Amino acid sequence: MSSSEREDDTGGVHIAVPDFQDIMLPLLRLAGEGEQSFNESLEKLAEEFQLSPDDLNELMPSGSPKFRSRVSWAKTYLKKAGLLESRKRGFFNITERGLEVLKEDPSVIDVDFLMQFPEFAEFREGSGKPRKIRKRRRKRAGSRKERLTPEERLERAHDELRKGLAAEILDIVRNSSxxxxxxxxxxxxxxxxxxxxxxxxxxxxxxxxxxxxxxxxxxxxxxxxxxxxxxxxxxxxxxxxxxxxxxxxxxxxxxxxxxxxxxxxxxxxxxxxxxxxxxxxxxxxxxxxxxxxxxxGVGVTEVAYYSVKKIDNDYFSE
Known part of the structure; x- marks a missing residue:
């Protein structure tokens, strides 16, 4: 059973809130139909993934709706790869590059797939060097993170959150008066x-x-x-x-x-x-x-605070 599935009360398989990478391809296809508002895209994707009211009300530790957050991250990653763009606040469109990707009819779009685009490689790793797509690949970019210590993963996650937030801020400012x-x-x-x-x-x-x-x-x-x-x-x-x-x-x-x-x-x-x-x-x-x-602290607000602690060696010294 995949991470996006769980058994329901009748013993059948119910699709839970999908991973943000699983959202990328459906989101791009949705944009291929024409300009989309973010709120309307949430409704359409929720229907496509057959999400229940409980799924849509599921919250992250910070208190943010999990599905909305994951769709937002999928949109941010597609924009950083040059597949989506925003021409006005609250809406997004598919780009020429995005249309070309859809013509290729990919079976999946994930972080590994997006690494072929220099803009995304620069955003993700700061290298600007595209990566070739492996024909047989289902391992996500997260597999590389698993080799890092928990502290290193936390630092990487904080950096990714900040980059995503900065991208969203810039998008809003560009569409402001x-x-x-x-x-x-x-x-x-x-x-x-x-x-x-x-x-x-x-x-x-x-x-x-x-x-x-x-x-x-x-x-x-x-x-x-x-x-x-x-x-x-x-x-x-x-x-x-x-x-x-x-x-x-x-x-x-x-x-x-x-x-x-x-x-x-x-x-x-x-x-x-x-x-x-x-x-x-x-x-x-x-x-x-x-x-x-x-x-x-201009135009942003703190939604969660994580305190990282370590052993106090002085306390345990005898």
Whole structure:
């Protein structure tokens, strides 16, 4: 009997909440039918897996609904592999790559299958190197984790949770309004120690521009120096010419320091240019911004806390 099955009261086999990897292929097929809302996809998948009300009400230790969490993780992994995308908040679509995968009619889509895509390999292991699919393979990526100590598995799980949360945050921010993005930038910089009070920061940042905000903010509460801010709510990469414009704006304001925040990323040329100029420019890409939000508690809330303990050798010494 598989981990997603259990015996019911009559002795028959009942399909319990499926593993998040078992959800991947049905979710991709569902997206292949057209744009889907996340909530509607939950209902359709629950019907496909024949889940009972008790299954749908089953909670994780953190208190989150297990099925909803697993569907969300399946969606996140498919998006990181480039098979799904979000064009507006709360909805997702299949990509051209996703359609090509469906044409191949795979029997299963799991972590091992997704490792063939460089974006997912980078997200999963930081290598960016795709892995060939083995013809005979049913062992999940979890089999590799079983060789790790419990402490190492916990650390790996925490890292995966953080990466998934950062990806979800970035997706929401990219689909937010310019006004919301403006408030987010202010909140984040204040939490990071810039701008003095929120009122000071809010009055300094607020000149709405092309999909973002820009302005001047105090470097510290005493206002001994100022930092020029440029924020772009973009999907495309920020290239060198945009950074050069930013540096020109700094010179025009006689500013020496600047922060460029984007919801996308920066080209290699942009980063190389910043490393060679005299002005102190800090580049914050989308994933860095999302991780700063997690670190400083902006737009996130704690749902569970796990205390890891070890032997107190001093206590047991005689």
């Amino acid at each position: 310019p006004e919301f993005f403006e408030r987010l930038v202010v909140d984040l910089l204040v939490r990071m120690g810039y701008g003095g009070s929120r009122e000071d920061a809010g009055s300094a940042i607020g000149r709405q521009g092309d999909g973002g905000v820009d302005g001047i903010i105090k470097e510290d509460r005493l206002g001994l120096d100022v930092i020029y801010i440029q924020a772009k709510r973009w999907n495309s990469s920020v290239s060198r010419p945009e950074i050069q414009k930013f540096v020109g704006a700094l010179q025009g304001k006689r500013a020496k320091k600047g922060i460029f925040i984007t919801t996308s990323d920066f080209t290699a040329g942009a980063r190389e240019y910043v490393s060679k100029i005299d002005s102190r420019i800090v580049l914050i890409d989308g994933m860095q911004m999302a991780n700063y939000m997690i670190e400083h």
